[in-house]
Amino acid sequence: MNLNDDMAYRRTTWALERTQLAWVRTSFGMASAAIALDKGATALNKAKLLEGAGWVEGGFWGGIVLASYAAVQLAIATMIYVRRERELASTAQLPIPWMPVAVPLSVLVSLSCVAITVMLYSRI
Numbered sequence: 776m777n778l779n780d781d782m783a784y785r786r787t788t789w790a791l792e793r794t795q796l797a798w799v800r801t802s803f804g805m806a807s808a809a810i811a812l813d814k815g816a817t818a819l820n821k822a823k824l825l826e827g828a829g830w831v832e833g834g835f836w837g838g839i840v841l842a843s844y845a846a847v848q849l850a851i852a853t854m855i856y857v858r859r860e861r862e863l864a865s866t867a868q869l870p871i872p873w874m875p876v877a878v879p880l881s882v883l884v885s886l887s888c889v890a891i892t893v894m895l896y897s898r899i
Contacts, residue, residue, distance in 0.1 A: 784867045791859055795877040798852040799884050805845035806888045813838035813895050839895045846888035853881040 813835045860875040 780867065784863065784869070787863055788860070791856060791863070792875070792877050795852065795856040795875075795881060798849055798856075799877065799881055802845040802849040802884050802888060805848075806842050806884075806891050809838040809842035809845070809891055809895065812841060813898075835895055835898060839892055842888050842892040842895060846885050846892060849881055849885045849888065853878060853885070856881070 816835060816837065857875055857878060861871050864871045
């Protein structure tokens with residue numbers, strides 16, 4: 776592999792990693808929004824009940840759906856990232872990486888989204 780090919784390979788690898796980290800950041804934001812949505816719906820429901828105007832319960836479903844979506848979307852993005860990273864390595868005739876760099880963080884955030892989903896669902 777010559778210098779230009781090596782630089783192109785590194786640029787592409789870094790671009791894949793930046794994209795994956797953007798998906799991690801998006802999922803983390805959606806999980807945070809899920810918690811905020813659940814807390815906001817709970818507070819609004821309590822305020823309406825104190826006024827005597829019962830509000831429709833079930834605002835927590837928005838948080839559950841958002842946290843679940845964040846976990847699934849990050850799992851799919853991670854699978855695509857690993858596949859593209861391996862395709863790139865095989866195209867460049869380099870050893871295929873066993874675990875690309877951003878995968879551990881992706882797994883950690885995805886498991887956090889699942890834990891948030893379970894936590895919100897257990898409140899039902």
